[in-house]
Structures are given as C-alpha cells and as structure tokens.
Amino acid sequence: MRRRRRRGDDAQAVLETALVIPILLLLVCNFIAVMVQVTVQEQLNAATALAAQSRFQAPENAIDPSGTRCCGERGAALATSGLPTGCRYAAETFYGTMTTDTGLLHWQGAPLCTSGGDSGNAANAPAQPVAYAGSPPNAEVSCDIGAITPGGIVVPGYLDRSLNPPSGLDVVTCTAVASLDFANTPLAWGVFWTPTLRAHAEALPPPFRQ
C-alpha cells in the first residue's frame, strides 16, 4: 500500500515539474523578448530623430550629382542622384546609427524622400507628398518635408520658402517601420509574437541655416 502511494507521489512530482518548467521558461523567454523590443525601439527612435535633424544639415538647395550612392554596406543600393542632398544625409545618419540588432528586423520599405515641392504661396492648396523622381522606393527610413502651421498641424509636402511664411515653418518628418522577428534566435522556442516597431520623428530647421 505504502509503496503504491509513493510511486503515485513520484509521478505527481514529475508531472508538476513537467508542467512548471516550460511555463517558467516561457515566461523568461517572453520577458527577455520584451526587453529586446524596448531596446530596439529606443534605437529606432534615436536613429529616426537624428535622421530628421540631418535632413536640414545640408545646404538648402544642394542636389546630389549623378553617380551618388549612400550609406555604406547596408544601403549601398540607394542611389540618390538628383535628390536633395539632405535626403542622403538623413539616410546616412539613419544607417550609421541603426547598426545593432538589425538581424532581428524585417523592414517595411518606403520611398526615401518625398515632397510636394515648393509652393511659395500660402494661397495654393497644399500638395500631397510625392516621391522625388528617382527616389529609392525601398529605403528603411522615409522622410517627408512639409510645413508646420501656427496651430501645430503638420502639412506634408507643402513648402513655403518666403521669409516668415504664413503657412508656418519647414518641418521634416521621418518614419521607419519594421517588425521584430525572433525566428532565428533561441527565443523562438517560447516567443510566438512578432511586434511591429514604428518610429516617428520631426525636426525643425536650426537657426541661421545656410
């Protein structure tokens, strides 16, 4: 009688362990995955913010000459000929900053640079942003140039070059979207979700810009 009860106890202990260990590991895996997501999101935010600021750090009317490519190893396919130099600056900054954890990311490509062009007249209806001719269509970061109204509303694609424009200040808005995939990591054992990370940053021109 005693022997049978002990064998039952053993089986119960084994069963408990078999249930608890995977749950425990599942919790740890998902906790680590959330921490990774937080840090990658931070990095994406920083890269996008610096890219938006870099867009204004090129001379105002500079255009990339033919044969210009950018962004080192990962963005070597980005040809920026004919685009405003600021677009390449934004891309170079983004690719230069977003250097770690990139193996976990699947990017949603978008046109590198869009603008509705200069209006120069506040009476004109704001144009919808369109990609510059020749803008790489599948960049990991996308920057729109537009105007921010005194009410704080961003009108993408609208640009007014007049002094103290009634439409508001120029503003650059950069976005980057990627999904975080743990499939090729040990965490894939217990992480079954694929979060989408979005970063969005706006920058105003610095004073005394050339």
Add this chain to the structure above:
Amino acid sequence: MGGEFEGVPRPRRMPRARGGQALVEFAVVLPLFLFCLIGALDAGLWAVQTSAEVSAVEQAAMVASSAGGSPTSQIAPDARAVTASISGRLRTALFGTTIKSWCATNASGDCAPDAIQRCPSTPAEVQGADGPRVVVVCVSEADPPACTTPPPGHVTPYPPGCEDSPMITVRVVGFVASFVPPGFGPGAAGFELPTNISATTHTLRFAP
C-alpha cells in the same frame, strides 16, 4: 494534542527516503530557479543599460556635431569633452562599470586629431586595453574627399560628395556589469556583457 495542530495532522518525522527525494528535487529545481531569476534580472538590467547608452550616444552625437569651431573643421571634437557631456547620464545606469574616454593624446595632453584616432571596433578590444567592465566613449569624424578638378566628362563638384559636411560618429563600446557568472557569458572575466552602441550624424552647417 499529540501530532495534531488545529485539526491538521503533523508528521512527526519524515521518512529518510522521502527526505532524500526532497533534497534531490530541491537540488534539481534550485539551479533552474536561479537560472530563470538571474536571466530575468539580467535582461531587465541589460535593457536599462542599453536604453541609457542609446539615448546618451544620441545626445553625444548632437553635442559632437555642433561642438566644432567650423563646419569644415578637420578635427573631431575632443572625446573627453563629449564624454563629460554624457557621463552623468551613463553613470546613472551603468553602475559597476567604469566609463572612460577613448583618445590618443598628443604632446600637450590633448586628444590627437582624428587622423590618428581609431575607435575600437569590438568590446574585446576595449577589454584588452582597459580591463573588464569598462566602456569607452569614442568620437570619430569621417571627412569627405577633397574636391579636385573634374576629369573631362565629369561635373563639379568632383568627386561626388566632396562638398559634404563631415560625419561624426559617437560610439559607446566595451563590457557592462551584469549578473552573468564567469564561464557562462561572452565576457572573459565574467559578470559582464558586451555592448557596442553608436550614433552617426552630419555636422551642423551654419551660414557664415
């Protein structure tokens, strides 16, 4: 009352075999429990440290990009000045880790021009130079090629990009303190994890 307390029977003595079983179970579960506990703690600590590093290098990149006397300067900002601007933020998060500037000094004790500087490319390089649980802040500048007279058939400016403003890169690289015991992590000394975070931006360009 004998072996009972408020109606609950209390075993007077655990049989020796069952005591041994409990000990074995405890010995099996304890490492697993510690592994999970330390893993969760370390993941949280790592996230806090990495987030602090990311925001610090972002701030440092902005400081470094606007610190030059001229937008066409050929000299990177002094790494020690940039380190000082972010060390407070880093120290708050990187407890147990030493934060240093990475710069080769010249005869007068200043950081040498960036032509001589070379940022460490791996955390192991920092560990080899400065020991365990040390991160360094390194500032480097990539200057565009000098403009030359274009060969026939090419347009000015030549080569393409020669009129660009320099690019500044700030890197925080090394090993940060962690709970990973010796022999389990990538760090040779134990209780450390590698880090390599950088931010790049063009220098600000102002009207003369």
